[in-house]
Amino acid sequence: xxxxxxxxxxxxxxxxTVEIPTRRGVLKPVDSVxxxxxxxxxxxxxxxxxxxxxxxxxxxxxxxxxxxxxxxGEVRLRSERIDNLPYEKLRRVRGRRIGMIFQDPxxxxxxxxxxxxxxxxTVRTHMDVSSTEAWNRAVAALEEVGIPAARERAxxxxxxFSGGMRQRxxxxxxxxxxxxxVVADEPTTALDVSVQAQxxxxxxxxxxxxxxxxxxxxHDMGVIAEAADRVAVMYAGRMAELGPVREVVxxxxxxxxxxxxxxxxxxxxxxxxxxxxxxATPRLTALPTGCAFHPRCPNxxxxxxxDPPPTLAADRxxxxxxxxxxHDLPRAREA
Amino acid sequence: MRDDAPRSTSETPAGAAPLVSVRxxxxxxxxxxxxxxxxxxxxxxxxxxxxxxxxxDIPARTTYALVGExxxxxxxxxxxxVGLLSPSEGSVEINGIDLARETDAAKIxxVRSDIQMIFQDPxxxxxxxxxxxxxxxxxxAARGGDTSGLAERLLEQVGLAAEDAxxxxxxFSGGQRQRxxxxxxxxxxxxxxxCDEPTSALDVSVQAQxxxxxxxxxxxxxxxxxxxxxxxxVVRHMxxxxxxxxxxxxxxxxAPDELNxxxxxxxxxxxxxxAPRLDAFGREIDxxxxxxxxPISPPPGCAFHPRCPIxxxxxxxxxxxxxPLGGARVACHRAGEEGTPTA
Ligand SMILES: Nc1ncnc2c1ncn2[C@@H]1O[C@H](COP(=O)(O)OP(=O)(O)OP(=O)(O)O)[C@@H](O)[C@H]1O
Ligand SMILES: Nc1ncnc2c1ncn2[C@@H]1O[C@H](COP(=O)(O)OP(=O)(O)OP(=O)(O)O)[C@@H](O)[C@H]1O
Ligand code: SF4
Ligand code: SF4
Ligand SMILES: [Mg+2]
Ligand SMILES: [Mg+2]
Numbered sequence: 001x002x003x004x005x006x007x008x009x010x011x012x013x014x015x016x017t018v019e020i021p022t023r024r025g026v027l028k029p030v031d032s033v034x035x036x037x038x039x040x041x042x043x044x045x046x047x048x049x050x051x052x053x054x055x056x057x058x059x060x061x062x063x064x065x066x067x068x069x070x071x072x073g074e075v076r077l078r079s080e081r082i083d084n085l086p087y088e089k090l091r092r093v094r095g096r097r098i099g100m101i102f103q104d105p106x107x108x109x110x111x112x113x114x115x116x117x118x119x120x121x122t123v124r125t126h127m128d129v130s131s132t133e134a135w136n137r138a139v140a141a142l143e144e145v146g147i148p149a150a151r152e153r154a155x156x157x158x159x160x161f162s163g164g165m166r167q168r169x170x171x172x173x174x175x176x177x178x179x180x181x182v183v184a185d186e187p188t189t190a191l192d193v194s195v196q197a198q199x200x201x202x203x204x205x206x207x208x209x210x211x212x213x214x215x216x217x218x219h220d221m222g223v224i225a226e227a228a229d230r231v232a233v234m235y236a237g238r239m240a241e242l243g244p245v246r247e248v249v250x251x252x253x254x255x256x257x258x259x260x261x262x263x264x265x266x267x268x269x270x271x272x273x274x275x276x277x278x279x280a281t282p283r284l285t286a287l288p289t290g291c292a293f294h295p296r297c298p299n300x301x302x303x304x305x306x307d308p309p310p311t312l313a314a315d316r317x318x319x320x321x322x323x324x325x326x327h328d329l330p331r332a333r334e335a
Numbered sequence: 336m337r338d339d340a341p342r343s344t345s346e347t348p349a350g351a352a353p354l355v356s357v358r359x360x361x362x363x364x365x366x367x368x369x370x371x372x373x374x375x376x377x378x379x380x381x382x383x384x385x386x387x388x389x390x391x392d393i394p395a396r397t398t399y400a401l402v403g404e405x406x407x408x409x410x411x412x413x414x415x416x417v418g419l420l421s422p423s424e425g426s427v428e429i430n431g432i433d434l435a436r437e438t439d440a441a442k443i444x445x446v447r448s449d450i451q452m453i454f455q456d457p458x459x460x461x462x463x464x465x466x467x468x469x470x471x472x473x474x475x476a477a478r479g480g481d482t483s484g485l486a487e488r489l490l491e492q493v494g495l496a497a498e499d500a501x502x503x504x505x506x507f508s509g510g511q512r513q514r515x516x517x518x519x520x521x522x523x524x525x526x527x528x529x530c531d532e533p534t535s536a537l538d539v540s541v542q543a544q545x546x547x548x549x550x551x552x553x554x555x556x557x558x559x560x561x562x563x564x565x566x567x568x569v570v571r572h573m574x575x576x577x578x579x580x581x582x583x584x585x586x587x588x589x590a591p592d593e594l595n596x597x598x599x600x601x602x603x604x605x606x607x608x609x610a611p612r613l614d615a616f617g618r619e620i621d622x623x624x625x626x627x628x629x630p631i632s633p634p635p636g637c638a639f640h641p642r643c644p645i646x647x648x649x650x651x652x653x654x655x656x657x658x659p660l661g662g663a664r665v666a667c668h669r670a671g672e673e674g675t676p677t678a
Pocket of ligand 6: 409410
C-alpha cells in the first residue's frame with residue numbers, strides 16, 4: 001500500500017498554516033500540514049490535547065474562531081479552492097458539500113426545532129425538492145441512522161433523545177445533503193463504549209456506501225485503528241507521521257508515535273509497566289528549537305536540536321523525523 | 336490465578352480479613368420534581384436506585400476495579416466508601432469499622448485518615464487560589480499534624496520538584512495536576528485510596544505516567560485501591576480483581592485475565608467486544624444492541640434482558656442472583672450452560 005489514496009482526492013490540504021497573533025508573538029497551532037482524503041476513505045487525525053487536531057479540522061471547514069486565521073497554504077475540495085472563498089459562498093459549500101459532526105451533538109442541533117424539520121430544512125436549502133419530498137427524505141435519513149420509529153420520532157425535539165441517539169441525528173443531518181466530505185471531531189468521545197461502537201460502525205458504513213471522504217479527529221488510537229484507512233499523527237501543530245493505519249500502528253516510524261503506542265495499555269494485557277514518554281507536550285508559546293519533540297525523544301541528536309525535520313508532503317514520506325525508528329521484527333501487537 | 340508472575344493478591348494469605356468489606360450496599364436517590372410541581376401536575380414521587388445490593392471485598396494491598404458505563408453506579412459506590420455519601424441499605428467496613436454506625440469518635444477519626452479519594456478532573460479538584468503546598472498539606476493540617484517539609488517530600492515522591500510547592504495549580508499541566516492530587520491523597524498516609532477515573536481526562540502518554548506512578552506507590556506504601564474506570568483495558572492493566580456494574584448491580588466479578596479471556600456475563604462480553612482495540616484494523620463488528628435503559632424504571636427480571644442476545648423467558652421475570660462460577664461470580668441465569676463460554 002502506498003501513502004497515496006488510490007482514488008481521486010476529494011479533499012486536498014497543502015502546507016496549511018494557522019496563526020494566532022498574541023501579545024507574546026504569533027503562535028502557529030497548525031504549521032505546514034498537508035494531506036489528501038480520497039473518495040470513501042477515512043483519514044484518522046490523532047494526537048494529544050493541544051496538538052492542533054481541531055484547529056486543522058476547523059481550518060478545513062472555514063470555521064476558525066478569531067483571532068486564529070489561515071496564514072498560508074490551501075484547501076481544495078474536488079480541486080476547487082475553498083480556503084479563500086467569501087463568507088456567503090463558503091457557508092453554502094459548508095452546508096452542501098461538507099458535513100460536520102462534533103463531540104457535543106447539541107452544538108449542531110437547534111433545540112427549538114423538531115429534528116425532522118431541521119433535516120428537511122437542510123435538504124430544501126441545498127437541493128431542489130418540494131417540502132413533502134424534503135420531509136420524506138428526512139424521515140428516510142433518520143431511519144438510515146437507526147432512529148427507531150423514525151416517522152413518529154421526526155417530530156421530537158433534540159432534548160427528548162439520549163446522547164447516542166442525538167449523535168445519530170447529527171449524522172443524519174451531516175449526510176442529508178449528500179456531502180463530498182465529512183469532518184467529525186471527536187464524535188464519540190462523550191459516549192459510552194457500546195454506543196461509541198454503534199456510532200463508529202454507522203459512520204463507516206454510510207460513508208463507504210456513498211463514497212464520502214471522512215476526516216475523523218480523535219485522541220483515541222483504538223478508534224482510529226478500527227475505523228480509519230490512513231492515519232495522520234500530529235504533534236505540536238505539525239504532522240509527525242502519515243501512513244496506512246496498520247503500518248503506523250504496528251511499525252511506527254516517528255519516535256512520538258512509537259512512544260504513544262508503548263504508553264497505551266494493550267487489550268491483551270501482559271505489560272508489567274507502561275512505556276513512558278518523558279516530559280510533557282510543549283506549549284505553543286515555548287516550542288523547543290529544531291524538532292519540537294527533541295526534549296522528549298530517545299533518538300534525538302544534535303541535528304534535531306538545530307533544524308526541524310522537513311515537513312511531510314501529502315504524497316511521500318512517512319515520518320517527519322531525522323532519525324526514524326527502525327523495526328527489525330514485527331511488533332507483538334500485530335494482528 | 337493463571338498469571339505466572341505472581342501479583343500481590345496471590346501473596347495475600349487466603350482467609351485474611353479484607354481491608355474493605357462491602358455488604359449488600361444500596362443507595363437510592365429521591366429524584367422527584369419539586370413539591371409544588373408534583374401537587375399541580377399530580378406527579379408521583381420518583382426514586383432512582385443508583386446502587387443495588389452490591390457486595391465485595393478488597394484484600395489489603397490489592398486493587399479492586401469497578402467498571403461499567405456511565406450511570407452504572409461506580410462513583411456512588413466510591414463516594415459511599417470514603418464517607419461522602421451514606422448508604423441507604425447495607426454496610427461498608429474498613430478495617431473492621433463501619434463508619435456509618437461507629438460511635439467512637441477516635442476510631443472514626445483513625446479510619447477517616449486511612450481513606451483518601453482521587454477524582455477524575457485534576458482541574459476542578461484543586462483550589463486555584465492556594466499554593467501547591469497548602470493544597471497538599473491541608474488534610475494533615477486540618478487534623479493538627481506536623482506539616483514541615485511534608486509537601487516537598489511528597490512532591491518528589493510523585494515525580495515533581497520540591498520547588499513546585501510555592502507555585503499555583505494553573506502553572507501545571509493536567510498530568511502534573513493529577514500528581515498533585517495524588518500527593519495530597521498521600522499526605523495523611525492513607526492505607527486505602529478510592530481513585531475515580533483518575534486518568535480519564537488525561538492524554539495516553541500522561542496516563543501512562545500516572546498509572547505507573549500509582550503502581551509504584553502501591554508497592555512502596557502497601558496501598559489498597561478501589562480503581563473506578565470505564566476503560567476495560569486500563570482496568571486489566573491495574574487491577575487484581577474486577578467488578579462489572581450494570582444499572583447499579585454487580586453482574587460479574589473475576590480476576591482481570593479470567594474476565595478478559597472467559598467473560599461469562601453477556602454484558603461483559605458486549606463491553607469487551609465494543610471496546611476499540613489497537614490490533615483490530617478495519618474490524619467490522621456487529622455493534623451492541625440498544626442503550627442503557629432509564630435507571631428510574633429498570634427492566635424487570637434481569638435488567639440486561641432487552642439488550643441480551645441470549646435472553647430467555649425466565650430472564651424477563653426472575654432476577655439472576657450473583658453466584659460463584661469457576662474463579663468468578665456471575666449474575667446470569669444462563670452462565671455456565673452448555674454452549675455459553677465458561678471454563
Ligand atoms: N485563542 C487562542 N489563543 C492562543 N492559543 C490558542 C487559542 N485557541 C487555541 N489555542 C491553542 O491552539 C492549539 C491547538 O488547539 P486544538 O484545539 O486544535 O487542539 P486539539 O488537538 O484539538 O486538542 P484536544 O484533544 O484537546 O481537543 C492548542 O495548543 C491551544 O492551546
Ligand atoms: N445526587 C444524585 N441525585 C440523583 N441521582 C443521582 C445522584 N448521584 C448519582 N445519581 C444517579 O445515580 C446513577 C449512578 O450514578 P454514578 O455517578 O454513580 O454513575 P457512574 O457509574 O459513576 O457514571 P459515570 O461513568 O458517568 O461517572 C445515575 O443514574 C445518576 O444519574
Ligand atoms: S527529528 Fe530527532 S528529535 Fe525529532 S523525532 Fe526525529 S529523532 Fe526525535
Ligand atoms: S440473565 Fe438472561 S438476560 Fe440476563 S444476562 Fe443472563 S441470559 Fe441475558
Ligand atoms: Mg480538539
Ligand atoms: Mg462516575
